[in-house]
Amino acid sequence: MADRGLYRVASVVTALAASCLLLFLTAPVAELVATAGLRGIAQLGHDVELRDALVLTAITASAATALGIAGGTPLAYLLARRAFRGRAAVAAALDLPILIPHPVAGIALLLALGRQSPVGAALLAVGVRITGSATGIICAMLFVAAPLYLSAAREAFARVDPRYEAVARTLGDPAWRAFRRVTLPLARRGLVAAAVVMWARAISEFGAIVILTYNPKVASVLSYDRFTSYGLGEALPVAAVLVILALIPLILLRALRHDRGPADL
Amino acid sequence: MIAAACLSAQAGSFRLTDVTFEVPDSGYGVVIGPAGAGKTTLLEAIGGIVPITSGALRLHGRDATRLPPDGRGVGLVYQHGYLFPHLSVEANVAYGATDVAFAREIGRRIGADDLWSRDVRSLSGGERQLVALARALARRPSVLLLDEPFSALDPRRRSSVRRELRALHREAGFTVLQVTHDFAEAGLLGDVAILLDGGRVLQAGPPEEVFRKPASPYIAEFLEAENVFAGVLTRADPATLDPDERRAPSVSYQTFEFRTSLGGLSMVAVGEAEPGPAHAVIRAEEVVLSSTATASSARNSYQGRIVELATTGALTRVTVDIGGTPLVAALTTRSARDLALAPGASVYASFKAMAVHLC
Incomplete structure (x- = not known):
């Protein structure tokens, strides 16, 4: 009897804690969209800087993703399928950019690709500028986001039984x-x-x-710039539009989960 | 032909060691062994999926030790089929085929043609095996590697597919190596039986020889030989041999007296062995039962009492207690009925000296 009472109290406490966390995670974003979502979308019509920032964000993120897929797919396959000396060390090194603070990642990139660095100087000599350019934005995005692709792609390959491939090999x-x-x-x-x-x-x-790359500005930098230069009122519509943009991949991911494909076998 | 010479291969932490055997051109080899013996790894090493670390492999006279899987001309059928789930049944069967019409014909002969329009994911285990077999055959392999390909089929389907596979085997002349747990299938299909355990070949040869003359008591017990006795061998007088035993296959054969450690049952045995501690193996089919003492050429004849009768379909196994030693005889259920065998009844059991295999 006492056990049942204890169980009921524990259930209520757990449900309360889960609800509080859910509210904490969703309420600020929901309030942001509710407060400034429509204003943000309307602002897209006349705010050229916001429009340019969103286009730049989409293009650079797509370019970084394309580069991540091109380089990351073979690497993820190698890590999932082949056993080689130092595989664990390589995998750990590839996860490192996820763990370090992102400004630190930016500093590391500046050190490696900035004008003062041998690579940055060499690239500048052939007309490729990293800092203060879309290329720099792509580099930053690739550095922080590619490890996520690698990790998930590696899992995707690991889930495919290698015997499918073995059968295909024996079939010529x-x-x-x-x-x-x-x-x-x-x-x-x-x-x-x-x-x-x-x-x-x-x-x-x-x-x-x-x-x-502070300039040209991507959407996240623009929202920060508006906040520091003009205050919360000006930053809100930009932030709201960025949240709406972020919903696109979220919806895509949900759609993918519902599409029960062959890999579910 | 499949010829493996001192072949070793590594698959994860499992190692196949010094595997040597030969399946002749257009022959049918069967691999038997307990779970975890390395049977699938052996097929994968021959198919080029698992790398060969030492030794040599020849397929139809060609050195295949270092050839990639797509250059070996092998077809590999796993127990679970591994049908490509993103392709239709038809596309699976035609996957490696150069002639789509031939692929369809193979599908029809194996009995997979009525599955053509089905989603691969909706197939049962047995249907998957059919499609996987058709897929491998459609490529016209010179060597077909089968890993328990009939295990999920119902007995009727299994028998018809086995018959069709044998017909295709005769027509096309490919060489087969099949893993099976079914000893009846091994005896029925195989020209060569390879007994594998712990990644090593324990015994290889014609199935008749492997089953009748197991190289060790362990092999005998694995092959379900019912009568395996530990005991002591002593030389017997050759003059006591009967005419049958004088026609022994080799001059090196000698006559022994074997006494079981348990029960002290004494029997005459003919074979190649050294006096001392040994094991005697007698297949249950070699033991003849009769309700009265009859004159026969069998050197070993005993009176005993029936302990147990176990009937499985057309076959009945009878355990007879002979002075504390249990001896199992196998006879048709009809014969058991005719002899009116029943637990507790007195019976005569006899077997020839040549039926005793010493190891």
């Missing part, structure tokens, strides 16, 4: 063709989800971008 496929015809389609949903997560992380990045 060389390694590359077996990958293209069997492994890639079976890992497709996981890879698309990984790319969406990377894109979402890229559009929300601020810390590393602001160190490497």
Whole structure:
């Protein structure tokens, strides 16, 4: 009897704690959209700087995601499938950018790619400027978001039983063709989800971008700029539009989860 | 032909060690062994999926040790089928085929053609096995590797697919290596039986020889030989051999007296062995039961009492207690009925000296 009472109290406390956290996580965002969502969307019609920032954000995030997919897919496959000396160390090193504070990531990038660095100077000599350019934004986004793609893509490949590929090999496929015809389609949903997560992380990045490239401004930098220059009233519509933009990958991810594909077997 | 010579391979922490056997051109080899023996790893090593670390593999006379899987001309059918779930049944069967019409024909012969329009994900285990078999055959492999390919089929379907596979095997002349847990299937299909355990070949040879003359008591027990006795061998007088036993297959064969450790049952045995501690194996089918003492050429004849009768379909196994030693005989259920065998009844059990395998 006492046990049942204790269980009931524990259930109520747990439910209360969960509700408080849910409210804490959703209420500020909901209030932001409710307060300034419509104003933000209306502002898109006449605020050229906001429009440009959103377009720049979408383009640079897409470019960073494309680069992440191009380089990350083979690397994720290698880490998921091949056993080699130092694999754990490589995997840990690739996770490091997720763990370090993003301004620190920006500083590290500035050190490696800034004008004073050998790489930055060499790139500048051939006309490629990293700091203060869209290229810099892409570099910052790639640095902080690609590890998320790698991690999720690695999981997606690991979920595909290697024996599918083995069968394809005995049916006459060389390694590359077996990958293209069997492994890639079976890992497709996981890879698309990984790319969406990377894109979402890229559009929300601020810390590393602001160190490497303050101008031209992406949406996150613009909202910060409006806040520090004009106060909360001016920053609100920009922030609200950014939240609405962030909903796109969220909806995409949900849609992917509902699309029960072959990988669910 | 599949010829493995001192072949070793590593799959994770499991190691296949010094595997040597040969399946002749257009032959049918069966691999048997307990779970975890390395049977699937052996097929994967031959198929090029698991790398060979040492030794040599020849497929139809060609050195295949370092060839990639797509260059070996092998077809591999896993127990679970591994059908590509993003493709239709038809696309699965035609996946590696160069001739789509031939793929369809194979599908029809194996009995997978009525599954053509089905979603791969809706197939049962047995249907998956059918499609996987058709897919491997549609590529016209020169070597077919089968990992328990009939395990999920119902007995009627299993029998018809086995028959069709044998017909295709005869027509196309490919070499087969099949993993099975079914000893009847091994005896029925195989030209060569390979007994594997702990990643090593314990015994390889014609199934008749492997089943009748297991190389060790462990193998005998694994192969479900009912009568495996530990005991002591002593030389017997060759003059006591009967005419059958004088036609022994080798001059090196000698006559022994074997006494079981448990029960002290004494029997005459003919074989190649050294006096001393040994094991005697007698297949239950070699033991003849009769209700009266009859004159026969069998050197070993005993009176005993029936302890147990176990009937499985057409076959009945009878356990007879002979002075404290249990001896199992297998006979048709009809014969058991005709002899009016029943627990507690007195019976005569006999077997030839040549039926005793010493190891």
